[in-house]
Amino acid sequence: MTAWGAESLLTEEQEAIRDVLNGFARRVMRPLGQKLDRIDPGEQLAPGSPYWSFMKEFATLGISVADLMAMPEAERAVLLCIANEEFGYGDGGLAIVLGATMLPHVMMHMFGRSDLIAKYPEGVPGCWAITEPDHGTDMLDPNGAIFAPNAKYGRPNCVAKFEADRIVLQGQKAAWCSNAPAAEICVLYVAADTGNGADPRNGACIIVPLDAPGVTKGRVIAKMGQRALPQGELFFDNVELPLDNVIAGPEDYKRAVYGVHAEANTLMGAVWTGNARSAYELAWDYAHERKQGGVPIIRHQSVAQRLFHMARKIELSRALTRRVALYNATAPTPSLPSAMMAKITGTQTAFEVASDAMQIFGGNGMTDEYPIEKTFRDARLALIEDGCNEILSIKGGYGLADPERFA
Template sequence: MSNAAAQAVDSSNTDYRNLDAPVYNWPDVPKGSFTITGAEATLPEHIAEFQKTLRDFAINVMRPIGLKLDKMTPEEVIAEDSPYWEFRKKYLELGVTVEAMMELEPNEAALLFSILFEELGYGDAGLAISVAAGILPQWLSAKFGRMDLYKEFPDEVLGCWGITEPDHGSDTLDPSKAAASPVGDYGRPNLVADLTGDDIVLNGQKSAWVSNGVIADVCIVYCAADVGNGPDPTRGATIVFPMNLPGISRGKPLDKLGQRALNQGEIFFDNVKIPRKYLLAGPEDYQRALYCIHSEANALMGSVFAGLAQAAAEAALDYAHERKAGGVKIIHHQSVKTRLFHMFRKVEVSRALTRRVLAYNNDAAVAVPSLCSAMFAKTTSTQNCFEVTSDALQIFGGNGLTKEYPIEKMLRDARASMIEDGCNEVIAIKGGAYLIDEDKLG
């Protein structure tokens, strides 16, 4: 052998690895893992601990109570001895308050807000929406600097958001008529606030889809206003008021397909006199108030249904390790592995997008939050959630159709989400209108 050849052989046996490099701590066949919420970077210690508390609450409190409520009639769900009130009591014991959230740094508040509703959605979507609707009067009061209203209606007081109307579903989220058909007319509103006197006078009704509507103690209502020229939905009124005022009555609780743990029902107003101090936003501020609550609610929906999608994906993954078909555990079937991969991908997309939107809309440098981005989060997360829960049921096969397993309930709960807070089709039209750049139109 020549000297050159000998040197080449010696060179090939030389170990050039730097064994101190981190990759050499990996297993011989590497395989990464996830945190309890997927591909999660390290959280601040206090938020990580709170997340663990919420996950325990979701699994051990929300999920069993949600399953019980799902099997009950709407009247039983809101009865005095209902497990709903046990849930409500235990949720309040967690100590999550609007005031505490408002005192956090914006980026920390956005992260905590997202984690809170992801975990609540992981436990039970209907109960999560009940919590969300329950704080909207306080949340918007604080957002508008009306701490007098927040003090009058603290977090322990259960709230509701009255916006949707019998003849105007997603229309009520569109006072600017950006989503209106060119040949359409939204018509006369079902609820009008008369602002011509010393007191506000409410007449009309909100529809059966008011979350917590039959049981709430305080309401934040959005409706058309009359300042002397007739009802004007484009310059309406936002009012926060107690639900025990004379002239307020409520319909029966709604019996529906999914989110049966969430009470929903009509509210009727017959010459209800409301002191002016409860006016949160008058006609000149109405579109600001609606833009604000819609931005918050759509992002919140993104978080809740990212959480539900994760719960369904994990349930399907566990079942795929248990169920045998074709002589093997079904996790070994290529179609099952492919389906699970895309389910978890959609969960990660939903969570990442929603958290990005919340971070952006809470950034102090952002003068006006992006409702369009919140709409991205809502429509993406709810659509993904429905697809994930449907695929999860497919993995469960016939068992998924039975009430012995939780998947059919998750699918029903997910289906409602594509209509809540504005149906996704109308949201897309309105969101597309926000993309119009007037300067480019010439």
């Protein structure tokens, strides 16, 4: 096994990229993430904050959405898994910052919108706004697959009204919009009103510049983990935008939700595999240093066995995530249930491995003198973000059903 596990052989170029990103994760992401973890949320985006240092350092890597989307699908899938695992290894919250900041341009490329790519060049922080105060994971379920019989969605919190030559946005998105407080551009998933009232199952995907008149941002929320990731509300007060800013209208909305959900869930699997790897390595190193009973604790059977199962879970999570990423990148239609498997497996693995690592650290793991307590807190939030795992498993299970066999 290498330092990264028993993974299949990578090309020389892939190995070189992985090594560069691993160095970035260790040198930049981990120390800046730890600093952001201890900053008051109100100061997280202040001038001179470690957040801006991180964004500046990331820019030096020269990673662009345009270059990624120009790659062959299979090659891009493997590279994204490698990159996101390393980012998650560095800091889970900052890894989500990177995913969110690039997502508006990913969606522009996915839908072939060269006009919007030219209008909104890369290089500014972005965000994804989909979750709402009254409709969390509901927003990922425009088909209503998880609704109880005869249940009603209720009133959307945010609506895009389609008019003859424009769209008008009214309402708010929830405090869990990743990177929203720092973002300058947003990919907004919203209920659409085309003249017969708002229908969340026939919504719209819209590119929104966040300096548009009528847009305001909420404060950076305080939370248990992933404090390096700024999250906050977005408010829209009669925000007018040209129809050209619509990436996917009501007729294409379900495909837009399906596409972004399959992509995001898969990459979540990679990010939190990296987080799990970080927790494992911290525990492995500590187990060689800490002595109890006159020997390093890794000599005790229970510790060695625990480390083995931690490593086993990481290998399974990485293998599943890369298998799903490769399939979804090359298949005519990506498999959303498989992407959900990757997300749930990756996040559950991160939480379980971090919890086991805490046990190996014992009392020391509960203090902020050791990084494992932060890794544990970050992993816990991942079970909820990007669709809570319980709802994803229900929706994914329905996705495996064969309607032709229903009685």
